[in-house]
Amino acid sequence: MTVLSLFSLLFLAALSSFASATSDYQESLVLQPLPQSALLASFNFQGNDSQESFDERHFRYFPRALGQILRHANTKELHLRFTTGRWDAESWGPRPWNGTKEGGTGVELWAWIDAVDDEAAFAKWITLTQSLSGLFCASLNFIDSTRTTRPVASFEPAGTHASSGNLHLLHGTLPGEVVCTENLTPFLKLLPCKGKAGVASLLDGHKLFDASWQSMSVDVRPICTQTGDCVVQIDQSVDIVLDIDRSKRPRENPIPRPVPNEQLVCDTSKPYHSDDTCYPLERTSEKGWGLSEIFGRSISGSCPLAEGSADGTVCLRVPHERDVQVPSGVVEVQKSDGYTRCYTLEPSTPFDLTIPEQEATSQVPLDEPVLRAERTIVGHGQERGGMRIIFDNPSDTKAVDFIYFETLPWFLRPYVHTLQATITGHDGQHHQAPASQFIKETFYRPAIDRERGTQLELALSVPAASTVTLTYDFEKAILRYTEYPPDANRGFNVAPAVIKLGSSNGGAASYPIYIRTTSLLLPLPTPDFSMPYNVIILTSTVIALAFGSIFNLLVRRFVTAEEASAMRAQTLKSRLGGRIIALRDRLKGKTTKTE
């Protein structure tokens, strides 16, 4: 057995070294403590397969399950995102990967599909969503025509495509989808080491989904070099922001009970400080943490299939003067930027990393976000509402150009003519400005009831040191009563807007930055479903039964058939006959009485 496994390992190692020329597999983990006792952990897994072997259905690092789906659906490039929570840009700074590897709340999917026309592309798209739905245990099959859009300017293919003539970009979101462990398990199954070894072994559903923010992404794209060698690359990443305090709580006792009195950290300088009065002291030192403390387990060695990168697999971004404890024998590489150090994992040697509590001297500097965006629903009432989008450009010198893209469900009917802009300088002065001053280009595709949603793409420019507020009014449609979901009174989710900064056609940033707003909850006029059923149906039935039977007994007069015919009788003969019968009955009655 040992021999066999050794042999297979050797074989695999040989295979990987053999294949490294054309296809390889890499994984990495970057850990960065953020302010307010948060910790960002970015996992990245990248696998390549050559285009030829992909076309021959020969999958090595590319997961077979996904590869078959992509081939079946003629999908050339795929981007799938599972996200929960919101990125707190104010505290945490810019987004990991510049926001390119995250989606809006819920599930977001976009893909370039090779098809002759739009209809064929949509048919393939439906195939794709249905198959992915099964693969990832997500309700992706609910992405129907009302949730599908074809963005014009917001997304660009990340891979190299020979001819983009037949490629169709389709985009769909499910803002209400709850991402949880059932999505993580198939995600991990796509990895060559299946989460058993390598950095993926840290990914535990309990900890991952207790994070303040987490995003899982799957990107598939073809990449061609100048020489014409093409590879199909799958790039999977998991980014999570963990609350260190919360994650350090033991699983058997996760309740944040009030701390015992003696553990309170009090400001003893206060004059009123006593045994039973405590003004809490702000903590100045950085909290200590360790991988096994936070993730509940340590990394069980490197994935044997992964190629060790030169820098090391696990990187930590803390100032170099911070004390970091690692198992002996682990190679540490300190980068020259003064903040990054990386560790190389050894196969089948557990790796753990501990940072003791230490007085904070310096922090890893966080970049200022390029743009802040906030989208809210304003107004109240059942009929009308308004949307307010605030773009804040914190830079004092540079204007920001970006594409704003939003898809609205059909039951939210925007009045685009009410689109208005207000600009506020950082001095607090408001100016009503024509929207055309900021909007350079507009792409608007109105909704069709029950068929497709509204698609709005705006090319905007926000001047330096100012805040632009866009507002527009909308009307809430009244749904048919069968169209309401079971939790109708919760409201309806509106997908987050996508903001794309910088484009490939020049500008300072040659790579795009993506920002997504939070999703919204739209309350629609909702009938009181319980009332008609309970009250009308039940009471009518009861009243009908009770009233009918009792009224019948009280009012109805039963007459004999003879009598009835006697009543109807109009002719002399029948009248006479009736008389006779009546006479007979009377006689009979008398006889019975005498009995």
Next chain:
Amino acid sequence: MATPAALPPLPFNPSRVRSYVLRLPLFTRLVLLAIILFWLFELQTVWSVVQWGSLIPEEIGIGTMYRLNTYPFIHVGFFHAFLNLLAVTPLLERFEAEHGTLTAVALFFGPLSTFPAGLYILFEKFALHRNTAVTGASVWVFLLLGSEAIRTFKSNPYFSLGPYKIPTWTSPLFACGLVSILVPNTSLLGHLCAIFVGYLLGLGYLKVLVPPEWGLRWVEGKLNLLGRLPHYVSVDQKTYGRYGVLPTTNAGGERATPMSYLGSSQRLASIRKLRSNPHFLFVHLPHILSFICIVAGVVWLLLLPLNDYSRQTYISENALLPGQVHAYFSGSEQHIFRGYKKELEAILTSQTPEGQESRSDEYTPVVSDKIQSILRAAGLKVATQKYEYTSSGITHQGQNVYAIIQAPRGDATEAIVLVAAWKTVDDELNLNGVSLALTLAGYFKRWSLWSKDIIFLFPPDSKSGTQAWIDAYHDMQPAFVQPLPLKSGALQGGLVIEYPFDHRFESLHILYDGVNGQLPNLDLFNTAVSIAGGQMGIGSNLQEMWDHDDSYERRLQTILRGMVKQGFGYATGAHSSFMPYHIDAITLQPKGEGWQDEMALGRTIEGLCRSLNNLLEHLHQSFFFYLLMQTNRFVSIGTYLPSAMLIAVNFTIMAIALWLRTGYYAGSKQSIVTPSASADEKKEAYVETTKSDASTAQPAIKPDTNSIRERHLALPLTLVVSLHLLGLIPLYIFNNISHQYYPSATYASIVLNAVLPVVLAASLTHGLTTPREPHQYLLIKSFSLLVLGLFLSTLATLNFSLSFMIGLLCTPLSFVNRIDPQTTSGPVRYVLSVLGLAFLNVLSPPIVLLGACWYFGVDVETVLTQAAFGWDVWGMWTQVVVWCVWWPAWVIGCALLGFSLF
């Protein structure tokens, strides 16, 4: 002769009912009377009729044999009595008509009461060993149904239901089963016993108990009962045969016409009489109906506190799960609470100028900064909002501080608000409340289970701060209120914490009234009561009822206090501002001296937040319209609404009657006179009308000759519409002048109100050249009352209490009329109309306001300043109702009296 005409026609005809009721035979009448009397007796609380007379198996002894006879007469409630009356009347009437009064008396006071009772006791006591008291006339209903069923069975043995044949005699059993399923607290056994005896009766086995016919005849003849007693049914007069023989089979062609179908000519005559008396139809009947509506409306309200009409509260939204979680807020959190409190106290002491006796409790920027820094240290996102309101020349300004705990894993779609105002509703320093909210903020931040954001709001006062914040949250703020820099999702609920004293408390006082009488979902209130009472062991109060002993008076008092608050429509606390945005919110106020400390209040709030956190949907399950009479009893809109509706309908009835009267019933000139406000006048008018009736009876008999007359609508319409528009002037004045002028404006309006209707009447009488038709006065009143009735009935569905109060204050307007100069001589007319004007002036809006201020012991200026503040800031529209609905109607009422002066 049984002709088809003898069969009862099905369509409902009120006059038939009337004639039916008028012809009920003697014994039936006596039984009905007894039932009603016993029910009325039961209303008093000294002597329990039910306890005295009901059939209780254990109580039956030699001395209490009377129970075997009394129990059918006694009922436990109005509905019980009413339904049984309805059911027993036709059956008993039929029995008596068939068998004669004497037989009915003998049977029903004898075997037909005692046999079922005996049978019941036999089963209940000796077979089942239970002791259930039974009472009510339903025993006779089922007994008679049983005997009827047997008779039916003899003539028509089976119902055919498809292939099945169901014997007809089983029908009472079905009815009995149905009743026991549908109606709670019915005795199935008692009914079955009754049906059994009924079967025996129907089958003729009880014939032996019937007194012999010759005996009855003898008694009847000796006492001359037929001559002496009205509605007596003689032994000979009986229409049907004896038991067991179907009446129709032996009666044959010569059967006498049934008693109940006698008098069709009489009925026709009565209708003709009514028709021939249009004065009654058009003049008296509307007054009677209106009066009945008013009385019924008030009585209805008074009935609400009874157990039969109110309901126990219950949690309708299952997701709330109140009190199902352990609240951990205790222990060292109390030390932190004291720390925050001392810190804030230190600031207050430091900002108090030297030498000042009392501490300065002002909400200064230092306090605001401290609150912000504490919240920031706890890791919350903090923002502030400045606002400024000006109302009645007073500027209200301040700065709200608020902080958000972003739900872990949440996406800013939903949020809960916790409010701790620096000053409570009563303008006391809410130091404990603010400290508690700050402690809770730090404590809640550590939990990871929140599915909704939690917003902590610290407004400087309870009146304007929350309003500014909630307006800005929905982007509906006026110009002087800053927009919010930080937002979250849709607000699902709000809790306001008040704790303005230092000692421990005994119970929680829950405030729930919103602006304009809007109420939060009953589920929120119930959850608070249930968590406080069930989990924390803290009692709750409402409407300042500190010693609520659950008696009728206390319940009524609680309802009335709630109605007064609802009717005035002002904000009773910081929570009130949330209601217009369909956000349910309540205020929790600790009250009394007890042993509950601030941590208990904190745990209650923790429990409430956990419950709200559980919500999947916005609170919608339970009632939004209710009247609470106790923390665990309420009346829902379906039950209480008729009260205000009846009062509103009285105006509509009068308006429609007046409209009809002006068009179809001319009467004579004299007969236009209608009863006026004073009783003397009424009497006089009645005398007058009877006289005039006699003289004008001849033309009025032929209704067809009363052709439709043309109505002159221009003047009445213009007057009514312009008066309603005129109401905008006092509305504007009372909301926009400076506060120190309010008392003088009130007195000025009293004087103007006294003069205006008379001036109006004089100018309309003498100023217009075109002669006025007398019916125009009626049309003016008709339109005015029509508007009033329509408005009040609409308002009743939105703000029941306001509609009810205004309706009651307007009731005299239904009965006020111009006193016709042609019928009433000069001096009497002047005296009457001046008296009427004086009476109406007492009920004018400003005088009612003064009276209310005097009664509650508050300053008029304060009230009016508050009202103007409500109009400017809260969006309260009580004034609109007063000035644009009540006041115009009142002016028209006065003007009608004023017309009689000229």
